[in-house]
Amino acid sequence: MVFGDRGVEIKTPEQIDVMRRAGLVVGQTLELLRSSVRAGISTGELDAIAEDNIRSSGATPSFKGYSHPPFPASICASVNDEVVHGIPGERVLAEGDIISIDCGAIVDGWHGDAAITVAVGAVAADVAELMRVTEESLWAGIGAARLGGRVTDISHAVEAHVRSQPHPTGGSYGILEEYVGHGIGSAMHQPPNVPNFGRAGRGPKLVRGLALAVEPMVTLGSKETTLLPDDWTVGTVDASWAAHYEHTFTLTPRGAWVLTALDGGEQRLHEMGVPFGGR
Template identity: 75%
Template structure:
């Protein structure tokens, strides 16, 4: 079965460059939001900051109006035990909260998608450690990616790192994904599994890798708003995401402002961008 038969979109180098433009805008927006998070700000205010920055940067929010029912925000704003897809509104953040912010933008028809989890004031040490583990597992996934390898090599690396750090829950119902002219495309990128499985990692494939990890059980449920996903046991969660691709030189993280160069160097992984 070919990539086209599976619905997998392979980009030219020129198209990857266009995705980098969208990725930079997402990365810039998330850094603006990170600096804006403070006790007292509402998730709706953060949403307005994000929309203004995306539109002023020549982009269109990916999430606004997406899905059924249509998503009403520019960002997903998920607080504490909310893992993903939280709807921004009048909730004011308080000292000790954590907020996971997922953001997507379209520029000239190409998508970027990334997420961060941010501490609000003084946060419990075990929550800060959860955030560290979740973010690091994402980078370990990038580090495991090689041209000619398989998608599940990424999945396995994410899971192995999380398991090595403690008794955390890894969501199974929600995964990373292919991305390009649509926000969600094949193939799925789970955050667990055996290596050596799934589609081959080839030049021109762009993937969003996004570990979602909890302090407790992995099970989740859908809230009454038909969007927000919360942990079933009330444990707190973290979510990190970047869009990346592989070049002959190595990984290139399209939504990281430096392309991922600094972190990949720290992991002794060749940097594939410029």
């Protein structure tokens, strides 16, 4: 491990392999949670399922005890107009809700981080569109990354995809600017920041050994947010609903490798015509 341009941590291939192990724990945990989401389950129950799976897989939750005030849970569970960092607890999910679940795991000191948004049964058409657009923008960002490129190539691709999609009610989607993706490795949050908007061709160079967490957060209305009284949960100021998707990925000489996707991202990358760099 060395530190390159602007303090960016550059991992060895062996360290990336450990991050892949952490990423698989995260990916498997999120799939378990996806299948567990239903009307009548509480966000606290989902957190218990996640922590048990992470620990039984030989990993440690990244989020529990993180920062100040210490985050009290193993996942972030953000419902409807909550965008990110929701604290799991007694809230019970209802038919028609959506829940964004963010999950992190540590294996031998190396991190994986990913997020999904899950519908609770049938949801409104505009909410389903929001989820589709946000998830597609994540893959557009990853698909724009190339060795020798720049971090904001990802940012521009995320924004361009969101802006290219018609809003269900004729307005425009809100792309959060205050909360962004990030470098990841021996710590969960590292340089560089990975915004979800902006011009291409800026920021640190994309090189082998760099790992990034790309995480678009998109709303049906305003991009403006507010911090709720628990000092963690971020909600929209206009109560518009939000979606959040995230993957950790790296670049190899062969192409992109999504460390938190169970198949390494091979299927989605192939559909986009993007070279797959995993194994």
